[in-house]
Amino acid sequence: MFGIDFTKIPDLFLYDPNYPLLFGSSLFLFLFFALLVFYRIFAKSNNARILVLIIFSLYFYYMAGGVFLLLLIANAILNFYFGKGMGATKVEGKRRNYLLLALLFNLGLLVYFKYSNFFIQLVNDINLGQFELIDIILPIGISFYTFKSLSYILDIYLEAMEPTKSFRDYFLFVTFFPNILAGPIDRAAKFLPQINKSYSLTRKEIALGLMLIMMGLIKKIMIADYISLNFVDRVFDSPVRFTGVENLLAVYGYALQLYCDFSGYSDIAIGIALLLGFKLMENFNYPFKAKSISEFWRRWHISLSSWLLDYVFRPLQITLRNWRKAGNITALIITFVLVGFWHGASWAFLVWGLLHGIYMAIGMLVQGPKRKFYNKYNLTNSKILGGMQIFITFNLVAFSFIFFRANSFESALEVINQILFFFKPTVFIQFVEGFTPTFILLILGFLFHFLPSSLGDKVTDKLSKLNIFVQAIIFTVVIWVVTQVQSADLQPFIYFQF
Amino acid sequence: MISDRLKKIICDELYLDSSTIEINDETEATEVPGWDSLNHANIIVAIEKDYGVRFKGLEVLKCNNVGALQNLIDSKVSD
Numbered sequence: 001m002f003g004i005d006f007t008k009i010p011d012l013f014l015y016d017p018n019y020p021l022l023f024g025s026s027l028f029l030f031l032f033f034a035l036l037v038f039y040r041i042f043a044k045s046n047n048a049r050i051l052v053l054i055i056f057s058l059y060f061y062y063m064a065g066g067v068f069l070l071l072l073i074a075n076a077i078l079n080f081y082f083g084k085g086m087g088a089t090k091v092e093g094k095r096r097n098y099l100l101l102a103l104l105f106n107l108g109l110l111v112y113f114k115y116s117n118f119f120i121q122l123v124n125d126i127n128l129g130q131f132e133l134i135d136i137i138l139p140i141g142i143s144f145y146t147f148k149s150l151s152y153i154l155d156i157y158l159e160a161m162e163p164t165k166s167f168r169d170y171f172l173f174v175t176f177f178p179n180i181l182a183g184p185i186d187r188a189a190k191f192l193p194q195i196n197k198s199y200s201l202t203r204k205e206i207a208l209g210l211m212l213i214m215m216g217l218i219k220k221i222m223i224a225d226y227i228s229l230n231f232v233d234r235v236f237d238s239p240v241r242f243t244g245v246e247n248l249l250a251v252y253g254y255a256l257q258l259y260c261d262f263s264g265y266s267d268i269a270i271g272i273a274l275l276l277g278f279k280l281m282e283n284f285n286y287p288f289k290a291k292s293i294s295e296f297w298r299r300w301h302i303s304l305s306s307w308l309l310d311y312v313f314r315p316l317q318i319t320l321r322n323w324r325k326a327g328n329i330t331a332l333i334i335t336f337v338l339v340g341f342w343h344g345a346s347w348a349f350l351v352w353g354l355l356h357g358i359y360m361a362i363g364m365l366v367q368g369p370k371r372k373f374y375n376k377y378n379l380t381n382s383k384i385l386g387g388m389q390i391f392i393t394f395n396l397v398a399f400s401f402i403f404f405r406a407n408s409f410e411s412a413l414e415v416i417n418q419i420l421f422f423f424k425p426t427v428f429i430q431f432v433e434g435f436t437p438t439f440i441l442l443i444l445g446f447l448f449h450f451l452p453s454s455l456g457d458k459v460t461d462k463l464s465k466l467n468i469f470v471q472a473i474i475f476t477v478v479i480w481v482v483t484q485v486q487s488a489d490l491q492p493f494i495y496f497q498f
Numbered sequence: 499m500i501s502d503r504l505k506k507i508i509c510d511e512l513y514l515d516s517s518t519i520e521i522n523d524e525t526e527a528t529e530v531p532g533w534d535s536l537n538h539a540n541i542i543v544a545i546e547k548d549y550g551v552r553f554k555g556l557e558v559l560k561c562n563n564v565g566a567l568q569n570l571i572d573s574k575v576s577d
Contacts, residue, residue, distance in 0.1 A: 321539040
């Protein structure tokens, strides 16, 4: 019947490393719809609703991470008790002991799974000894849920919040499926109070949730996956086979791809959470509109940059405050090297992070003279200057992404070399002819990015005024169109590897 | 209550005209023009210098608004 092989259905619910339950896959959309129906039925009973949500979250993580589900559960249990223990005492020494214990547990596991081989290789390379590399699989999402849990512990330590009394609530905070695999790295202080609010959605929230999921799928599948498979990957796989102009377009293309991939993921996560009655923190705010690198970091991966600002940069800066500018610079460089290192144990990520640390430091040093210069020539509100600042910031960011994306450090240098010494601008015409869809998507992608952000609000507003059935039809049509464009299999989200 | 002395230190450090700036107990750093994460340390150092006190790092990190900062200063000065 219907050509469905029912014997295969149980397989859909078993862990298969090659088939995580990706947002955007038809199985996920089907199960999420079923979850929403259950959720509606149990809307009046908070306990039943939260239980359904926890069970679904555990299933979702199991599909992505298999046996590492146990590690996630251990994380939730231990951090709940670390927080509880810390909150129960006013003695500074005891509080610090709980903090150290929590840091040891959380960072210990993160370092073991993520950085062991990097350090073993380092020890081998500088001839301190010879050790075999360990066969380790990275538990998916560990960088994200470790930071989520740590923010809870650190906020209690800094007396920014009280520990929650409810283990169930904390457990849901850690395992909540929309942001478990790749963020946003939400804060417990914002999330926990939302759990016991009764579930009701305004028309506007429903429309916004649907809008975010649709936009996320379009960004991810129609833009990011398409330009990466058809153009960006090819150039980065062998930069020397392409001219400088193509390399430059691939670098710009990668900036757009990474943005659409990761912000698309975040949009879907935030949209899904919203339909379940939870407001997650914003993760992207049109980052390429930034006029400086520090503004870029207030707009790009906001949940990570604000985490590092609060828990790494500020403590370092306050400790080093008597060094004045040198203290700020040291704190900046350390923070951004850690941003790079958070992404993965490789020199390329370190260089990427260091580059941003240097950008930030230079930005800080020239801030004063720059302000005086702009005031003197009355340039502060000039549109032309604003445009130039956006252009320069974007190019600095795109340049740093060469190291982020390139297959190796040498390959990154090849990309730069091609752009500088083998530019061949006339090849641009051939590019437009040969890669027409990619070219159109690049133009459209950047164009949409630079449209006024109020446009999205207007569309959401219009959508919210439509009948729910019309909304459902629009949603279905968008998903259908997106799946038609889908090039091959849905590509895993880039940030799943971090 | 935020003392005039504290307000003056903050405004001097940020090149603001203190007569046009409203700072009260509930004011957070981000609401004061120019008080960003980078020059936060400068303001703290200026306060320490002016009052001749020394804060612990953790004490400063726990301050979530200007009122908390004023309380911290008061607790140091009265010691």
